[in-house]
Amino acid sequence: MKAAIYQGNRTFVTGVSEPVGPGAGQVRLNVAYCGVCGTDVHIFHGVMDKRVGPPQIIGHEASAEVAEIGEGVEGVSIGDRVAVRPLQFGEPTPFDKGCPHVGKNLKFIGIDTPGAMQGSWTVPAYTLHKLPTSLSLEHGALIEPVAVACHDVRLGGICPNENCVVLGGGPIGLLIALVARQKGARVLVSEVNPARIELARSLGLEAVNPAEQDLIREVASWSGDAMADAVFEVSGSAPAVEIMTELLNVRGRIVMVAIHSAPKPVNLFRFFWSEIRMIGARLYEAEDFDEAIRFAADGVLPLDALITRIDPIEATQQVFETIDANPQGMKYLIQCGQ
Template sequence: MKAAVFYGDHDIRVEQVADPGPPGPGQVLLRPLWCGICGTDLHEYAVGPIVIPEQPHRLNGAQLPQVLGHEFSGEVLEVGAGVTHVRAGDRVSVMPLLFCGTCYYCRRGLNHLCVSMACIGLSFEWGGIAERAVVPASHVTPLPETMTDLQGALVEPTAVAAYGVDVAGVRPGDLVLVTGAGPIGALAALYAASLGARVVVSEVNPVRAELARSLDVGEVLDPREVDVAAWVQDQSEGIGADAVIECSGNERALQTAVDAVRSAGRISQTGLHTKAASIEPMKLSEHDITLTGTWCYPVTDWPRIVDLIGRRGLPVEQVVTAQVPMDDVVAKGFEVLLDPAGDQVKVLIDAGAAE
């Protein structure tokens, strides 16, 4: 079968690999339908391997080369022994985080912080940019008829964004600043607006800013032209934002978050910083500000996110800017997304297009 396989820095090959074969007990065999390219995938391609293991992973023995893809939907082709909640023909979304279940964090329900955590498509035998994949049945959630295959591939990034907003305690009527309108920032803006918040987005990249405007969830500011913190203060009678969802992983944006949030307000650091960033901690103390990092999402959140999209109509598909066949995953996916002048924000790969 055909799959997109990561070998190293700037080395992804669409090639023939061995078919996974039938599923074992507690597993399902899937035909991946759509799979998103994540910022983690981009980092691996640009400077990796980072989280993709070069030596056997301690949880499951996975190592390079790696079939990519952890944001994906699929069709169930076959189920293994003991699997009862899905059957052949069902469409599903895959929760990719793998955990030991016995470490300090797993025993406290914090499985996303497992000390041995692995991830389908990054540190597992299979991934979603492939014609077939075997995954644990416990990690798939059926999609309702009201939800498209493409939306099913967006459950994972939506879960990331929603967790950031939830950690910030966003409530109806809150003024929420979202810094960065990449895929996670755009989804965070959509989700916060769905909760009844007044949303403001700060984004310097014109392509991403235009995407944010197309969502029609609130004002979009260019921090090169507007003092965002001052604008937020002005719009709130000098109080500030109730919450800031920092999705850019940019030092200036984090500093803006601290300056823009109100006293006793909440900042959720959802974007990943790849280098150190400085802030003035005294501002946190003087204004009783809560600054909290977020990592992935609760592993139990899939049914809720599927419900938000499929039954409550959260229009997550609006963040998708390109749909690309597997054969073009590098040229029209990774390379375009890494190009500072590129015209795409969220690219989904059609694994079936390679068949």
């Protein structure tokens, strides 16, 4: 079967990936679609080559059908349509405190082990989440990023009628905004890209451009001077980190979603003065996938509007080059199967 193989040096080639028969506790999947994640783009840029070890097949936002079932696997049938929670759990440690999704021995499938940009993919059976027949496989490939948003909103403790500000209107930022709105929150998106602002507004979200407007004043006006109960930092930018504490009310929460690879100054006085809390949110747990599938199946999220385009696996190199040249795009899907 065909595979998009990352070679390093911003290069993918189309090759052949022989199906790997499932061992005990595993399943082999026929992959339908694989979405391109921001992490995949970082891999393409070469910043994760030491970890990935090219040549390697990457990708983890997948929808698929079960093709073979290994020994000891129960509750799964050939032909089941599934999304994959791409986390391979290692031996638990006392440090993990029962949270294997961020445990010391976690391996991320599609980074640390071969991923979904191939026609056939063998994974642990416990990573599968069944998709209802009413849900398209295209939408199934969005379950993983929706689960990220569900996890972030859940850890943020978002309640109905709360004011939420999302810093960064990319794919994850907009999904967080949409999930928070589904939970009954009022949401304001802060984004500098005009096309993404337009998309957010077309989805019924309120959005501002902090490069053109005073964000603190905008949040005050939008909230009737109540300010935000929760701020999601999704942009990864220094200006967002600098201003996030100024947007919150007493006992407001910051949910740190973005990956900040280097330390940045934070106004710690605001934490003391207003009893602010900050919560890190990484990856997802099984319940987040279940909620993401429910939202997608119920049609409460405008998933079609988030799919920028779908390309065949042979065009993977062009897809990544397009993403680099088109920063306003949202979700790009690669069709891996026939």
